[in-house]
Every structure is written in C-alpha cells, then in structure tokens.
Amino acid sequence: MSTYRRLSEKLEVDDIDFDTFRDQPLSPDALRCLRYMHDVENHTVCYLRDVLVTRAHRDPEVTSFLTLWNYEEFWHGEAIAGILEAHDEVAGNGRVAALRQRLSRVDAWKPLSFQVASAITPHLTAVHMTWGAVNEWTTQAAYARLANLAGHPTLSELLRRIMKQEGRHIDFYASQARTRLADSRGAQRITRWALRRFWAPVGTGVVPEREVEFLRTFLFGDDDGRAMADRIDRRVDRLPGLGGLNLLREAVTAA
Numbered sequence: 561m562s563t564y565r566r567l568s569e570k571l572e573v574d575d576i577d578f579d580t581f582r583d584q585p586l587s588p589d590a591l592r593c594l595r596y597m598h599d600v601e602n603h604t605v606c607y608l609r610d611v612l613v614t615r616a617h618r619d620p621e622v623t624s625f626l627t628l629w630n631y632e633e634f635w636h637g638e639a640i641a642g643i644l645e646a647h648d649e650v651a652g653n654g655r656v657a658a659l660r661q662r663l664s665r666v667d668a669w670k671p672l673s674f675q676v677a678s679a680i681t682p683h684l685t686a687v688h689m690t691w692g693a694v695n696e697w698t699t700q701a702a703y704a705r706l707a708n709l710a711g712h713p714t715l716s717e718l719l720r721r722i723m724k725q726e727g728r729h730i731d732f733y734a735s736q737a738r739t740r741l742a743d744s745r746g747a748q749r750i751t752r753w754a755l756r757r758f759w760a761p762v763g764t765g766v767v768p769e770r771e772v773e774f775l776r777t778f779l780f781g782d783d784d785g786r787a788m789a790d791r792i793d794r795r796v797d798r799l800p801g802l803g804g805l806n807l808l809r810e811a812v813t814a815a
C-alpha cells in the first residue's frame with residue numbers, strides 16, 4: 561500500500577493535444593466504447609459509496625486505497641470526457657447527471673443491500689477485493705483492445721497512461737484478494753458463490769444492456785479478444801479456491 565500511496569497521482573493530460581481528435585476523429589464504434597467507459601469511470605464514486613457502508617470501511621489499508629483509487633478513476637473519467645467533447649459531444653457533469661437520474665430508482669437500494677450483506681457475512685471485503693481485481697483486469701483489457709482497434713496515436717497515448725494506473729489498481733485488489741481468500745475457506749466459498757451468481761461485465765446495470773452487448777462483441781468478439789478474456793480467466797483461476805469459474809469466457813460466449 562505504501563508504494564501505491566507514493567505513486568498515486570492525477571492522470572497527466574496537460575501535454576495531450578485533444579484537438580488532434582478534431583482533425584482526425586475517432587470512428588463511431590470507438591466513440592461508442594468511450595461513452596461506455598466515460599460512464600463507468602464516473603460511476604466509481606457511487607460504487608465507493610456502496611463499499612463504504614460495509615465492514616470494508618473498518619480496514620484503514622483498504623480505505624486509504626479506495627480514497628486514492630476513486631481520485632484516479634475520477635480523472636480517467638475527465639480525460640475521456642475531453643475526448644468526447646473534442647467530438648462535440650456532451651460529457652462530464654452534464655452526461656453524468658443524466659445517467660444518475662436514470663439510475664436513481666435502482667441505485668437507491670444499493671447501500672442498504674450492501675449493508676445487509678455485510679451483516680450476514682464476515683467475508684464481504686474478500687468478495688469486494690476479488691470483484692475489484694476482476695473488474696480492473698477487464699477494464700485494462702478493454703482499454704488495450706480499444707487502443708489497438710482504433711489505431712489513433714493520441715488515444716493510444718492517453719489509454720496507455722490510464723492502463724498504467726489500472727495496473728496499480730490490479731496490484732492492490734489482487735494481492736488483497738489473494739491474502740483474504742488464502743486465509744479462509746469461508747471467504748473462498750462466499751466469493752465463489754457471489755461471482756458465479758452476480759458477476760457481470762463492469763458497466764452492467766449502469767449503461768443500457770445493448771451497450772454492454774456492443775462492447776463485448778466489439779472488443780472481445782474476435783480471436784484476440786477471446787484470448788484476452790481467457791487470460792483473465794486464468795488469472796482468476798490462480799486465486800485461492802476460485803479455479804474453473806470461467807467468468808469471462810461465459811460473458812464473451814454469451815455475446
């Protein structure tokens with residue numbers, strides 16, 4: 561954690577020339593991915609709200625990480641907003657406010673359900689840490705795929721910087737997950753059950769289902785995408801007690 565604390569920073573974008581998107585705009589498909597990613601990055605603070613009502617808030621190592629993680633994800637959202645705005649699209653607060661308004665009814669019950677889950681099981685933090693690892697692996701893979709498919713130098717540079725930070729998020733979540741799962745068979749059982757029962761690609765429930773469908777077909781529907789999904793499954797396999805879940809394989813095949 562001390563390394564992460566030292567390395568955590570606001571995403572550097574001052575030297576990125578967003579006007580290059582005006583001369584060399586992205587394809588409609590790439591923009592569609594970026595709208596999704598914009599909304600998911602900006603939803604981080606809502607997810608943080610849900611995690612903080614659970615027993616996770618008792619662990620200062622976890623809350624220190626979450627504080628800095630939330631800050632970094634905020635700037636990822638802002639950077640992507642900059643790309644959308646360079647294509648004359650509404651992004652940032654205007655888009656986020658509309659999204660939260662749309663989600664308000666379902667979202668209102670989230671903190672309560674997380675609180676109840678936290679009262680039922682002592683292992684909810686293990687579930688959160690594992691969930692976080694899977695989502696960060698998936699997010700990083702999605703950015704790598706998008707950079708490849710779009711082939712736009714400015715976008716690639718921006719995504720490279722974002723992916724570097726996602727890599728550090730992965731390190732924290734995965735090491736927390738590994739330790740907590742290794743410590744307890746109960747944690748393994750409940751995490752395995754929760755992932756199997758509730759896990760869906762990050763963004764599900766936040767963006768419309770057709771957008772989730774589009775993203776997994778566009779980014780993970782070809783051979784390279786499937787190979788990447790398999791690699792994430794192998795990483796999940798290596799976590800204690802989580803072998804053979806094939807979460808990504810099933811998500812990609814569903815597409």
Ligand SMILES: [Fe+2]
Pocket residue numbers: 601632633636699722726
């Ligand atoms: Fe991010």
Ligand SMILES: [Fe+2]
Pocket residue numbers: 633696699725726729
């Ligand atoms: Fe992240």
